[in-house]
Amino acid sequence: MKKSIYFLVGMLLGIDSILYAQEVLNNQSIITLVRAKVARDLILDKIKASASQFNMSTNGLVELKQATVPDPILDAMMLASSPLPTLRNQDVIDLYTGKVSREIITKKIQYSETSFNLSTDDIVALKAAKVPDQLVKVMMVPKRAQQQSTNPNLIAGVLAPHPETLPTAVRSRFAEPGIYYEEYKTPKPQYLQVEPTTTNQTKTGSVGEAVINQYTGGIPGTTQRVGLANKSANMVVEDNRPVFYLVFSGVNRKTMNDVAESIFDGVASPNDFVLIRAKVSGRGREVIIGRQSAYTSESGFSTGAVPFRFKKISNTLYKVYFEQDVAAGEYAFLYNKGSEFSSSLKIYDFSLRNNTK
Structure with a gap:
């Protein structure tokens, strides 16, 4: 009898562990919640409280936008996915032609490492792809994206280092x-x-x-x-x-x-x-x-x-x-x-x- 009780408790504890192990959000999890019309605030709380493995590459972000995932949720997913892939010219073009909003593209630049090429020919190519001048300006000075961020804790300027020892x-x-x-x-x-x-x-x-x-x-x-x-x-x-x-x-x-x-x-x-x-x-x-x-x-x-x-x-x-x-x-x-x-x-x-x- 005792063995049966121990087995049952162990099995339930195992279920508890499995539930936690399975609680890893991905892109499809968010799309499912959005399509089920779960409240936005509840989805945001879920992202903050759960482990996640989001695909926030250019293709992943475009697919999420095509699935009508709202911008505040996309922003939260990017913040939960550090570090993000390095961003290049073609990524900005693909994001814009993929109907991703200017605000999210700006934040994507802000949150990512960047490797932009901005020669005369490159800027002409961006213009031909109808990338807005505002985004091209941010690409020229990526720190500009931080200054435009809605995060009040991000500042501009160089901060002085501390002394090695206390005087x-x-x-x-x-x-x-x-x-x-x-x-x-x-x-x-x-x-x-x-x-x-x-x-x-x-x-x-x-x-x-x-x-x-x-x-x-x-x-x-x-x-x-x-x-x-x-x-x-x-x-x-x-x-x-x-x-x-x-x-x-x-x-x-x-x-x-x-x-x-x-x-x-x-x-x-x-x-x-x-x-x-x-x-x-x-x-x-x-x-x-x-x-x-x-x-x-x-x-x-x-x-x-x-x-x-x-x-x-x-x-x-x-x-x-x-x-x-x-x-x-x-x-x-x-x-x-x-x-x-x-x-x-x-x-x-x-x-x-x-x-x-």
């Missing part, structure tokens, strides 16, 4: 424990404290998950999200590769900040934190902090987590840095201890603006 005279300037951004636009650096936001706006599941769980007995499960008001943080950081300093106090080993739940008591190092890229929607920002199904329960920040490096400067001071450019978007440092998610969370949020998509 000794600066170490005593941190007024209190916390997280500080190193703004290094001038020879004299500024260290700006990232103010925390405490939230208990926890949301479980979505409309789509509710419908699926109703017919499967809860096997797929639901995601637990924390919502933040507004589409962007008050703290704005302009940097391709930001540098932060985490300052702890020497009381009770290391304590960063006092909060009602005392979740920072005994914080040992930056290893206790995670950096999350928040998802932006019409309702504001949100981060996923866990997932629960009928047979499994997970907590933590695997979705949207951004890896970082850190260097210990002293017993109470750490430098946090990145080995690669970080994409523009909305981010937050969170205390990474799943057992304490039942109460409010202290979130150190900031908007990252730069030239990186």
Whole structure:
């Protein structure tokens, strides 16, 4: 009897894993949803929450447009498909003759590596193919596409690199424990404290998950999200590769900040934190902090987590840095201890603006 029960539970867990494994969106998935007249917002949420393997080549994009997939969905699919194939003159011609909108072609240029040829003969060929002058101008200066982007976090201009080490005279300037951004636009650096936001706006599941769980007995499960008001943080950081300093106090080993739940008591190092890229929607920002199904329960920040490096400067001071450019978007440092998610969370949020998509 016990063997039968174990077999049944194992089989159900296997089904759960298979369901997750099969949840990989492709072009046909989106076309099917569009033709079924599923609400646009629900499709966008599905793209943001699911793994995907979209074909966003020139041919793939033209086929999607022929299937009447709306531009906002095409934009979301391109954003979920980094890196995109290198774009050349013929791609722009094929996209335009394939009835892809100017806005999507501009964004395609923005999101892609480009290898355009723009000699006199090439421009004549583009003109003969009736490619609009506006697009040819963007091809001449691809950065123009970033300036035209609706993404408010993309900026123009070259950003100065950070110094290799923290100046000794600066170490005593941190007024209190916390997280500080190193703004290094001038020879004299500024260290700006990232103010925390405490939230208990926890949301479980979505409309789509509710419908699926109703017919499967809860096997797929639901995601637990924390919502933040507004589409962007008050703290704005302009940097391709930001540098932060985490300052702890020497009381009770290391304590960063006092909060009602005392979740920072005994914080040992930056290893206790995670950096999350928040998802932006019409309702504001949100981060996923866990997932629960009928047979499994997970907590933590695997979705949207951004890896970082850190260097210990002293017993109470750490430098946090990145080995690669970080994409523009909305981010937050969170205390990474799943057992304490039942109460409010202290979130150190900031908007990252730069030239990186």
